[in-house]
Amino acid sequence: MTILYYSKINVNSNIFGVYDKELSIPDIMAKVFESLDDKQEYIKKELKNFTDRDTGESRTVESKEIYNFSELEKYRDLNEVYITGKLVRRYPIFSEKFDNKTRKSKPIVHEDNAVSINFYFDLKSEIVTFYVRQKFGYKQFNEAFEKLLDIHMLDIGFKVYLLNDPYKIQERLKMLHKVRKIKSVIIPPNVNEEELEDLFNEQTLELKESNVTRKTSVFETHKKNPKGMNIDSGMVRQTLDVSNVYISRGYGKLEIEGETIDGTLFKYDSEVDSYYNTSIHEEDKENRIKLIDAAKRGISALFSKITKNKLQNNRIDINSDDKNLN
Incomplete structure (x- = not known):
């Protein structure tokens, strides 16, 4: 079985405009629906240090990761609005290559290695459902999804949290x-x-x-x-x-x-x-239809839990008030 994670897409920079009715979450999500594409990229750069085996000197190289959406499919009707697709991570692998003539190995970099994750983004609940892969964890997914939203929507800042x-x-x-x-x-x-x-x-x-x-x-x-x-x-x-x-x-x-x-x-x-999670059969996670179905059921179950939890807390508050009155 594969674990499915659920993250909330929060409109952070303009949220007080929402409170004052200057903006609405559905309007913002409608713009997100139209704006997301596979052209924009989030580039993350880091400096990495290593020791040159030949000279013994310390060297610094720039490591660059590139994230983008791929194979997007958008669906909208009166009852639901969602986007499915892949979030792709491209990253370098630092390795070595053996030279038969010198009988020595030299450091090399393999560029544009890629790993991708299928996701289901429900724009009505503002929840994105996904799984993780080796070399592509939920922290990387949330960060990349958040940054890509910010890039696609320049006038709005987002925060993406695991539910x-x-x-x-x-x-x-x-x-x-x-x-x-x-x-x-x-x-x-x-x-x-x-x-x-x-x-x-x-x-x-x-x-x-x-x-x-x-x-x-x-x-x-x-x-x-x-x-x-x-x-x-x-x-x-x-x-x-x-x-x-x-x-x-x-x-x-x-x-x-x-x-x-x-x-x-x-x-x-x-x-x-x-973190809230559900599961999907390993062989079904690459099947977009089955992933959508599993994600919808997971989101529905989550809101059922929240509603049940809220009702229980309300009953506790009422009972406490009754005891105080007595």
Whole structure:
């Protein structure tokens, strides 16, 4: 089986224009639908150091990776809008070539090696579904997809985050005993669907008023503190609750360091430990029709989980209010 990942496409730079009704997410996605092509490229350059075996000298070479879309197919009707295709990574391989005459090997570079990943981009839910390959992980995919969107849409900036499973997040948080550090990152959400309206709360309004498109909160206590952080305090609990809501929908991340009840060191990263995923048969991942079907079912299941989780939280809040009244 092959794991399918799900990433949220967030309109980050212009999100407050969306809140003020100057722009709409559907209009932006309509422009994305028209703009994406296989011509534009994202070029990532890095400097790499190595030692020349003949001279022993340190040398620096420029490594260049090129990303582009390929084999795009676009579909739109009254009920759905999506793009399928491949995201291609081209990169050099640093190797050696043996010279039969000198009986020595020399460093060479093989240019334009390529690996590609099929994806399904649902523009109504703003979710892209994909799998990973050797030499092409989910971090590279998300970065390249984000940069290509920015290149195609010069007046709009995007953020691409792995979606998290709302149940996995809660399960991980229950493992906490002593908390040493909490780092929360949230970004303003795309508010264009009924089930996301609850995100437009005091926190989001504060971000809008400050014109902040990324908020990072860090809480720490000394490692020798025998009690650890009080996660039930108002300040910390509010941060955890807000983070849980935001990151479960792909609008941020949460990192926690501490200990479990048996003293084992505990590190939690929502992007690594709680990502939402489904699976597809290995032989089906290259079949575009089957990939589309699996992606649609995965997105539908995710929103069902979010809705169920929201209803459960609402029932807990109601029960708490009833107890307070009594």
